[in-house]
Amino acid sequence: xxxxxxxxxxxxxxxxxxxxxxxxxxxxxxxxxxxxxxxxxxxxxxxxxxxxxxxxxxxxxxxxxxxxxxxxxxxxxxxxxxxxxxxxxxxxxxxxxxxxxxxxxxxxxxxxxxxxxxxxxxxxxxxxxxxxxxxxxxxxxxxxxxxxxxxxxxxxxxxxxxxxxxxxxxxxxxxxx
Numbered sequence: 120x121x122x123x124x125x126x127x128x129x130x131x132x133x134x135x136x137x138x139x140x141x142x143x144x145x146x147x148x149x150x151x152x153x154x155x156x157x158x159x160x161x162x163x164x165x166x167x168x169x170x171x172x173x174x175x176x177x178x179x180x181x182x183x184x185x186x187x188x189x190x191x192x193x194x195x196x197x198x199x200x201x202x203x204x205x206x207x208x209x210x211x212x213x214x215x216x217x218x219x220x221x222x223x224x225x226x227x228x229x230x231x232x233x234x235x236x237x238x239x240x241x242x243x244x245x246x247x248x249x250x251x252x253x254x255x256x257x258x259x260x261x262x263x264x265x266x267x268x269x270x271x272x273x274x275x276x277x278x279x280x281x282x283x284x285x286x287x288x289x290x291x292x293x294x295x296x
Contacts, residue, residue, distance in 0.1 A: 127199040129233045134197070134204060137235070141192060144184060150177040154234040161240045162248060163223060176238070187212040187219070195222075198253070203228040205253045207243070224249040228256045 133152060140148040153173035161167040170176055183190055190212035197206040204227055211220040226249050228237040237256075241249040277296065284292030 127201060127204075130199045130201065130204055130229060133229055133233045133235065134199070134206075134227075138192070138194075141180065146177050146181055149180065150174065152235060153177075154230050154232075154236040157234075157236055157238065159238040159240070162245060163240055163242045166240060183210075187214045189213055200253075200257065203253065203256045205249055226252045226256075 137149065137152050140146075140152065150173040153176060155173065157171070157173055157176065159167070159170040159176055161169070167179060170179065190210055193209045193211075195207040195209055197204055199205075206225050206227075207222065208225050209220065209222045211218070213219065222243055224241040224243060224246065226239040226241070227235050230236045239249070239252050241252075281293060281296035284290075284296055
């Protein structure tokens with residue numbers, strides 16, 4: 120692993136394996152990435168009840184795919200540490216002829232084997248609460264939990280170039296970005 124994730128190989132490997140299993144709809148592999156006693160708490164306004172165990176988490180993902188077979192997941196931001204990560208998730212697809220899109224924050228805590236032992240979901244406007252959860256699991260080393268989002272990287276530099284070109288109405292620059 121290279122770049123910002125180099126120091127967090129176990130966490131990155133877990134996140135990648137989970138993503139691959141989800142994309143392949145390999146629900147056995149998906150469930151195997153969770154610790155047997157995994158707990159998922161949904162703090163969103165319109166969220167799920169607390170789910171316990173790999174089967175419950177896997178069943179909710181399967182239900183989503185059954186309802187919207189073309190659903191795709193994109194991770195827009197991720198901050199990781201030795202024991203967990205905070206990511207901004209976007210899912211999009213269609214259901215009954217109409218498009219949908221939903222975004223939320225996801226905090227995952229891993230055990231020493233790299234299995235997900237806890238998962239917490241938050242609405243986008245609950246960033247402070249998500250950061251507090253990350254701090255509680257020791258996933259943030261920043262003194263300001265929001266500082267991780269302010270640190271420039273290649274992705275934010277590219278978006279800054281795109282935004283500047285858009286604001287200047289430089290359409291060739293927008294295409295190049």
